Amino acid sequence: MSTTHSGSPPRIGDLAILIGTTLGAAIALLVPGLPWIVEWAFGLPLLLVLPGYAIVSALFPTAPTPTLSKTGPDDSPGWSARVAIALVLSVVSVVIIGVGLSMLGSLALTPVVMALVTVTSAATLIAWIRRRRVEPGKRADIRSHIAAHTTPSQLGLSRNQALALGVAVLLLGAGTVAAGVIPPATTSYSEAALLSPDTGTALGMNGTVQFAAGEQNTVTLRLENHEGGAMTYGAVGVLQDVTSNGTVVESRELDRGRLIVADGETLHSERTVTPTRTEHRARLQYLVYTGPIPEDPTAENAALALRIWVEYDGSSP
Amino acid sequence: MSYQRLSGLLSIDDVDVSLAKLGLVVSVLLLGLRWFTSQAFLLVIPLAGVLGCGLYLVTNRNRTPTIATRMYEAPRDSSHSLSQTVAGYVPAGVFIGLTALVVSIHQLGMRTDLVYLLTGAIGVMIFGQLLFADTDRLSPGLVLVEIMAAALVLRLSALYATPGYVGVDIWTHATVFIDGIVRTGSLSPLAESKYLLAPFYHVFGAIGTLVFGSVRNGIYLSMGVLLPASALFIYATGRFILTPRWALLATAFYTFSDQFIRWGMHIIPTSLGLVFFLAVVYATMRVYDADAERWAIALLFISSIAVVFTHQVSTVITLLLLGVATVVATMMVLSGGGATPSGWLRKAVTFAAVFASTLAVTLSSWAVAPFSGGSRFLFRELAVFRELIVQNAGFLNLASEGPGTSMSIGGASGGATLLTALVPYIELVGFAILLAATIVGGLHMLHWNGGPDVTATFLLTVSGLFVVVFGLPLFGVRAHLPGRWIAFMYAPMVLMGALGLSYLSRTGSRRTVLVVFLLVALGYPTTMVVAEKATLDSPAFDDQFKRFAYTESELAAVDTIHDINPPMTTATIATDHPYYTLFDRYGGYGSSAVTLELGAHGPVGTNALVYRDYQASGPATFDRADADAPAHLPDSVESTVCPADWNVVYANTDAKLCTAPAAEGAS
Numbered sequence: 001m002s003t004t005h006s007g008s009p010p011r012i013g014d015l016a017i018l019i020g021t022t023l024g025a026a027i028a029l030l031v032p033g034l035p036w037i038v039e040w041a042f043g044l045p046l047l048l049v050l051p052g053y054a055i056v057s058a059l060f061p062t063a064p065t066p067t068l069s070k071t072g073p074d075d076s077p078g079w080s081a082r083v084a085i086a087l088v089l090s091v092v093s094v095v096i097i098g099v100g101l102s103m104l105g106s107l108a109l110t111p112v113v114m115a116l117v118t119v120t121s122a123a124t125l126i127a128w129i130r131r132r133r134v135e136p137g138k139r140a141d142i143r144s145h146i147a148a149h150t151t152p153s154q155l156g157l158s159r160n161q162a163l164a165l166g167v168a169v170l171l172l173g174a175g176t177v178a179a180g181v182i183p184p185a186t187t188s189y190s191e192a193a194l195l196s197p198d199t200g201t202a203l204g205m206n207g208t209v210q211f212a213a214g215e216q217n218t219v220t221l222r223l224e225n226h227e228g229g230a231m232t233y234g235a236v237g238v239l240q241d242v243t244s245n246g247t248v249v250e251s252r253e254l255d256r257g258r259l260i261v262a263d264g265e266t267l268h269s270e271r272t273v274t275p276t277r278t279e280h281r282a283r284l285q286y287l288v289y290t291g292p293i294p295e296d297p298t299a300e301n302a303a304l305a306l307r308i309w310v311e312y313d314g315s316s317p
Numbered sequence: 318m319s320y321q322r323l324s325g326l327l328s329i330d331d332v333d334v335s336l337a338k339l340g341l342v343v344s345v346l347l348l349g350l351r352w353f354t355s356q357a358f359l360l361v362i363p364l365a366g367v368l369g370c371g372l373y374l375v376t377n378r379n380r381t382p383t384i385a386t387r388m389y390e391a392p393r394d395s396s397h398s399l400s401q402t403v404a405g406y407v408p409a410g411v412f413i414g415l416t417a418l419v420v421s422i423h424q425l426g427m428r429t430d431l432v433y434l435l436t437g438a439i440g441v442m443i444f445g446q447l448l449f450a451d452t453d454r455l456s457p458g459l460v461l462v463e464i465m466a467a468a469l470v471l472r473l474s475a476l477y478a479t480p481g482y483v484g485v486d487i488w489t490h491a492t493v494f495i496d497g498i499v500r501t502g503s504l505s506p507l508a509e510s511k512y513l514l515a516p517f518y519h520v521f522g523a524i525g526t527l528v529f530g531s532v533r534n535g536i537y538l539s540m541g542v543l544l545p546a547s548a549l550f551i552y553a554t555g556r557f558i559l560t561p562r563w564a565l566l567a568t569a570f571y572t573f574s575d576q577f578i579r580w581g582m583h584i585i586p587t588s589l590g591l592v593f594f595l596a597v598v599y600a601t602m603r604v605y606d607a608d609a610e611r612w613a614i615a616l617l618f619i620s621s622i623a624v625v626f627t628h629q630v631s632t633v634i635t636l637l638l639l640g641v642a643t644v645v646a647t648m649m650v651l652s653g654g655g656a657t658p659s660g661w662l663r664k665a666v667t668f669a670a671v672f673a674s675t676l677a678v679t680l681s682s683w684a685v686a687p688f689s690g691g692s693r694f695l696f697r698e699l700a701v702f703r704e705l706i707v708q709n710a711g712f713l714n715l716a717s718e719g720p721g722t723s724m725s726i727g728g729a730s731g732g733a734t735l736l737t738a739l740v741p742y743i744e745l746v747g748f749a750i751l752l753a754a755t756i757v758g759g760l761h762m763l764h765w766n767g768g769p770d771v772t773a774t775f776l777l778t779v780s781g782l783f784v785v786v787f788g789l790p791l792f793g794v795r796a797h798l799p800g801r802w803i804a805f806m807y808a809p810m811v812l813m814g815a816l817g818l819s820y821l822s823r824t825g826s827r828r829t830v831l832v833v834f835l836l837v838a839l840g841y842p843t844t845m846v847v848a849e850k851a852t853l854d855s856p857a858f859d860d861q862f863k864r865f866a867y868t869e870s871e872l873a874a875v876d877t878i879h880d881i882n883p884p885m886t887t888a889t890i891a892t893d894h895p896y897y898t899l900f901d902r903y904g905g906y907g908s909s910a911v912t913l914e915l916g917a918h919g920p921v922g923t924n925a926l927v928y929r930d931y932q933a934s935g936p937a938t939f940d941r942a943d944a945d946a947p948a949h950l951p952d953s954v955e956s957t958v959c960p961a962d963w964n965v966v967y968a969n970t971d972a973k974l975c976t977a978p979a980a981e982g983a984s
Contacts, residue, residue, distance in 0.1 A: 029528060036530065040538065043528040047539055048546075059612055075607065080461065081553035081599065085616060087546055088596045091521060091589075092623055098520035105503040107520075109527040155456040161405035165459075168412035172466070175416040178423075184478060185426040189870040189970040193881050202881040202966040205925070208979040224877065226869070246961050308964045309978040 014141050015057065015124050015131075022050050022120045029113050037180075051116055052090030054123035056082050061130035063140045079145050093119055190231065191224040192288045192304045197270060204308050209284075213277040213312045221269045221286055225261040233259045234289035236297045237271060239310075241278035249280060256293070275310070282310045333763035334377055340756065341370040357741035358787060365749040369756025369817075372833065376824040399445065404454040407442050411463045414439040415470045422474045428855040433847050439467055440573050440842020447566045448818075448834040457561035461552060464565065468545030468572045471846075472581040475854055476537050480869045481903075483854045484583030485895060488902035490519065491532050498523040499532070511694040514686040517627040518586040536584050544581045544588050548572045550595035555812050557602045558767055559819060567815035570751060573841065574811070575744075575848035576804035582853055583865070587801055590631025596620035597635055598808050601642050601668075605770050609663045617667070621675040625682060629694070630798055632679050634805045638778055639672040645773045701796050726915055727893065727938040727950050729861045740858045747845035750837055755779065755810045758817030775809050782806040800850075863936050865895055871929055874972035875904045881967060882925060882974065884909060891920070892927035893937035900927070916942035919960045928959040929972040 025042035028034055060076045077085065097115040101107040131139045148154070152162035194203040197220045203209055211217045225231045237255030240248050254273040261267045275282065287302035299305035344366030350359045399407070418435050422428060443463055446455065475483075482488055497506025498519055507513040518540070525535030551571045555564030571577055580588040600617035607613065624635045646665035650658070683695035690697075729737065759779070762772040786799045786806055818837065822830055847857035856862040882890070884906045891897065891913035900910035914922045921942045931937055933954040941948070951957050959965065959975035967974035 040529060040534075044538055044542065047525060047528060048543060077603070078553065078556065080549050080556070084547065084549035084553050084596070084599065087543060087549070088593065088616075088620060088623075091517075091543060091592070092619060094524055095517045095520050095623075095626075098524045099504075099516060102498065102502070102504045102516070102520060102523075105501070107498065107502040107523060107527075112524055112527060149456075149458050155408075155459050156454045157405050157408075157456075161409065164406060164409035165412065168409040168416070172412045172416045172419070172470075175419045176470075179419050179474070179477075182423070184423050187426070187869050187970075189873070191870075191873060191877055191967070191969040193877065193967040193974075195881060200881075201883065201886065202878075202974065202976065204964055204966060204976055204979075205882060205886060222881070224873075226873065304968045304970075306965050306968055308966060309962075311979075 014143050015128050017143075018050060018054055018057070018124050019121065021045060022054075022117055022124075025050070026113055026117050030110060046113070046116055046120075047094055048087060048090050050090065051093040051120045051123070052086030052088065054120045054127060055089045055093070056086045057127035057140065058123045058130060060140055061127065061134050062138050063145070076140075079142060082142075186228075188227040190227060190233070190288070190290060190304060191222075192286070192306055193222040194286060194306050194308055195220040195222050195268070200268075209308055209310045210313050211273075211275050211282075211284075211310045213275055216272050216274050219271050219273065219284070219286075221259075221271050221288075222266065223259060223261050223269065223288065224266045225263055227290065228263060230260065230262050231290060233261060234291070234293035235259055235269070235271070236287045236289075236293060236302075237273050238285045238287065238297070239273070239275050239278070240283045240285060242281045242283050244280070250278070252276070253297075254284075255286075275312075277312055282312070284308050284310050331764075333760045334374065336763065337370045337373045337377070337760050340366055340760075341374065344370060357745055361742065361745040361749045362752065362787065365752035366756060368749070369753035370760070372753070372821065372825075372829070373757050373760045376821060376826075376829065378824075398451045399449045399454070401451075401454060404446065404450040407446050407450075408459055408463060411439055411442050411467065414442065415466055418470055419474050422478045425478075427478055428475050428852070430857065433852075433857050436471060436846045437843035439471075440569075440846060441838055443467065443569050443573075444566075444838040444842055447562060447569060448838050452562070455562055457565060460565050461549075461568070464548070464569050464572050465546060468548060468581070469542065472545055472578065473537065473541055476541060476582060479854045479866045481867055481872050482533070483866045484585065485865060485898045485902070486585045487536075487583060488899060490585055491522070491536060492903050494519045495522040495526060495532050495535070499526045509687050509689075511629065511683075511686040511688050512586070514682040514694075515586065515626050515628060517623060518589045521589065540584050540588055540592075541581065543592055544577075544584070545572065547592040547595050548577070550599045551808065551811060554595075554599045554602050555815060557606045558771060558812070559815055563815040563819040566818060567811040570811035570814055570841070571807060573747075573845050574751070574804070574807050575747065575845045575851035576807055578846065578851040579853065580804055582851075586628035587631065587804075590624055590628030591804055593620045593624040593627060594631055594635055594638075594805055595808060597624065597638060601638065601774070602771070604642075604664055604667055605768070605774070608657070608660045609667045614667050614671070618671050618674070621671055622678055625675060625678050629683070630801050631805070632675075633797070634782070634802060636672065636676060636679065637781055638774075639668060639675060641774055641777045641781065643668040643672045645770050645777070648773070649770055698796075702794075724941045725894075725938045726941055726947065727932070728936045730936060737861065740861050743844060744848040744858070745844075747841045747843075747848065750841045751807070751810060751814050754814030754817040754837070756817070757820060758813035758815070761817060761820040762813070775813055779806065779809050779813065782809075860936060863895055863938075864931065867896075867899060868971055870969045870971040871896070871931070872899075874927065874929070874967070874969055874974070875899055877969075878927065878967060878974050879904045879906075887925050889923045890925045890927065891923040892929070893932050893939055896927065896929060896931070896937065912938070912940045913958065914940045914942040915946055915957065917945040917947070919957060920963075924977040926958065926975050927972055928955060928975055931971070932958060 021042065025046040028038050028042035029046070060082065062076055064078045064082070065075055094116065097112060097119070098107060101111055101115070152159060155162065157165065195201060196203050197218045200220070203219060221235055223233055235255070235257050236253060239252050239254050241250040242248055254275060255271050257269070257271070259267055259269055271286075273284065275284075284307065285299065286306040287297050287299060288304040288306070289297070290303045294301050344363040347363040347366070348360070414435060418432065418439065421432055421435065425432065443460065446460055482491055494506050494510070494512065498504060504513060504516055507516055507519065512519060521539055522532065522536045525539035526532045527535070529535050529538050548568050548571050552564050552568040555567040559567065580591055597617060597620045600613055600620060603610075603613040604617060621635055621639060625632045643665070646661060646668045649661045650665045680695065684693055686694035688694045688697045759776055762775060765772075782802060783806065785797065786802045789795070789797070790799050818833070821833055825833065845851060849856065849858075849862045852862070854864070854866040856864055878890070884904070887906075887909060889909050889911050890900055890906055891911050892900065894912045897910045897912050900906045901908070904910065911923070913920055913926050920926055959973065962978060963975045964978055965973050965975055
């Protein structure tokens with residue numbers, strides 16, 4: 001319903017779109033189960049554009065009238081200013097509603113959306129009433145402005161140049177949508193930790209780790225998989241006899257195993273080691289491999305290497 | 318030198334020329350400060366002064382007061398205009414460049430040198446259109462869309478490629494405050510914070526979270542979109558004094574500036590405060606330009622109050638602008654008000670009323686806003702400033718050369734090569750260009766007929782902010798966080814800069830104009846987008862500037878270490894700066910998370926520390942435990958930070974948790 005003849009029903013094209021989008025936002029955000037892209041497509045304008053544009057439309061029912069000299073009192077702001085003001089007034093509307101609901105302890109999606117729909121609808125109604133009083137050819141309607149300024153001649157472009165521009169804009173849109181839908185490149189990694197089986201916290205945080213020589217001792221090996229697929233980890237537990245200057249005198253393998261962890265999952269594996277007493281300081285190493293365990297497992301060829309100093313019950317080494 | 322000759326040189330009738338001459342001399346003298354300190358700004362600012370004043374002096378013979386600059390555009394010399402064909406395809410080139418930017422960041426997972434080259438190229442195309450396209454080939458609406466699209470794509474593509482958040486403070490704002498507000502439905506998470514009386518940012522972020530499903534999306538798709546779009550205010554404000562071409566140039570200057578990019582990446586209350594500030598700038602100009610219409614007064618008032626309830630530093634800056642406008646309008650009234658004395662009275666009353674009410678709201682909210690230690694924000698800040706001025710103030714007491722810097726280890730690496738010596742200056746080229754153009758514009762304002770009100774407001778605001786940003790730190794006063802003021806200072810600067818370039822286009826020789834425009838088109842966007850503050854997520858000069866973003870495995874380390882070494886069970890957890898801030902704000906360790914101290918024999922002062930690979934490859938820093946500690950990190954950073962005799966109880970690809978062994982024989 002749009003016409004420019006004097007005395008005919010007012011043009012409400014952009015206001016109709018405004019109301020339709022506002023109601024669409026309410027549906028998109030409050031009806032459960034809709035795709036996220038629909039929620040975002042309506043949510044973004046609801047927060048940043050719709051309330052402010054409705055208020056601006058209510059404030060300025062006439063189209064901008066640029067003048068050759070300083071702005072006069074009857075001049076209304078241009079379209080770029082109106083869009084900018086609409087952004088700010090949208091934000092102010094949203095935060096005032098939000099602060100009000102927060103003070104009642106009721107900040108939640110439904111009341112926020114209903115309040116924004118109410119504000120936008122009320123302002124749109126005022127805008128429609130005020131526009132009815134304006135001469136049809138002078139009413140504000142951003143669609144007319146856009147349509148009048150996007151022809152190739154208005155853009156200063158030839159037909160081919162306009163075509164190239166159109167293709168480029170479509171490419172950007174497609175590229176943006178694709179980037180949003182296709183998962184981005186992510187780094188893959190694994191995590192490993194040595195935990196106390198009693199507390200579940202990192203081993204040794206509450207003092208030295210004490211082992212009973214010649215008996216079974218338990219540690220928890222925690223593995224977390226972020227490799228993008230299920231992983232079979234190799235785990236090797238090695239007890240090292242280390243001198244005071246850091247020289248490894250002897251290494252004895254105490255534990256070996258293959259541990260399967262699904263992608264995004266965490267595995268806590270209780271590992272049992274039976275250490276024999278060492279001559280010097282003892283250091284327990286756990287080496288984690290994301291592939292086959294090599295013939296000679298060392299910290300240098302492991303994907304992840306953990307280590308902890310241990311003492312033996314009863315006496316120091 | 319005789320009085321006659323001196324008065325001839327510094328004629329009050331040609332105050333613009335006199336000031337340009339004086340500025341040239343002062344700038345040359347300021348270069349002497351280089352003998353006392355190596356701060357890059359102390360070279361760049363005087364050089365920009367020399368350039369700006371010098372350009373104005375060589376072109377001033379052709380100057381005339383310009384009537385109705387907003388609609389007047391001088392005929393262009395077509396010899397340095399883009400051809401019809403090239404100009405027509407550049408817009409498509411911009412959008413293709415943006416598409417390539419989106420795809421490359423998505424595929425690479427971060428911003429790389431290729432991405433920065435592409436970003437710079439997009440900027441060059443936009444600036445090229447504005448400076449070299451003929452008027453009949455320049456579609457303001459189309460170029461404005463290009464600028465807005467570039468602003469959005471540049472920021473959002475980088476934000477979404479970066480795991481977690483970019484910056485330091487946002488981790489507290491997002492993961493503690495906004496998340497808390499969403500979970501409780503109230504402002505109770507802010508109860509002990511100054512933001513209880515400035516909740517707009519957090520409430521907006523919380524509502525964004527409710528709409529978009531996560532805090533990250535809630536911030537990025539609300540304020541992350543809003544901030545670059547707010548550059549529209551620069552264009553709208555520019556149209557009061559400039560033709561569309563130059564208003565667009567001001568917008569492009571702003572959009573591609575390092576500090577505006579910064580607040581579009583590190584999205585904290587400063588970002589939203591900047592949006593409202595830009596609205597205040599526009600409303601102020603509107604009040605000047607028209608006769609204080611009610612809607613403009615309302616916009617001025619609403620935006621000013623909105624700043625108060627958003628961010629404290631933004632509030633001080635807004636008060637400064639409102640104060641200047643009040644003084645200027647009052648002076649206009651006292652001087653007779655020209656042709657419209659009643660109009661000026663109304664404007665003066667408007668500005669005074671908005672300033673007074675904003676100030677009243679500010680003082681009353683700050684006086685009750687809670688702050689750390691049970692104090693109130695206003696009184697705590699007054700005490701901090703008093704202490705700073707009494708104890709720390711001193712000429713050339715610069716942060717980069719203060720006692721704190723000698724007690725840190727690590728940082729910029731790469732040795733004393735030519736590139737490392739030039740980096741601080743390379744990234745200030747864009748700032749220097751903008752400053753020089755601003756100086757030209759400011760000098761032109763002293764001679765134009767655009768209105769003494771506009772002239773005085775712009776000159777006083779820019780010079781006042783300049784003193785605060787660059788002058789006070791020379792005396793060791795930095796508690797006001799001068800770095801956060803720069804984006805606000807850029808708003809009037811870009812408008813004056815565009816005015817300066819429009820002046821040069823009318824008065825400069827063909828060669829001068831061509832050289833200047835090429836310098837701007839090629840030098841400004843390419844250097845601004847790689848500056849330190851514009852690349853917090855992935856520094857272009859990654860061996861010089863710290864990365865304030867984290868990899869997925871570095872983030873995972875914080876999560877897992879929080880689980881296996883809970884905050885309440887550890888005295889301290891230490892690591893490099895800035896990584897320790899993540900443990901503080903996101904990991905929940907609070908003040909238990911500290912910068913690792915390194916002594917002569919390794920780490921001291923903690924039983925738990927985190928090593929990450931970035932400490933060996935990037936300019937992360939540690940604290941020196943004492944004077945015996947090494948002044949530089951050794952080649953083997955890993956074995957220094959996490960010695961072989963320490964435990965490693967957690968490890969992933971990038972990070973590990975190292976704990977101190979108990980003493981031998983101890984149980």
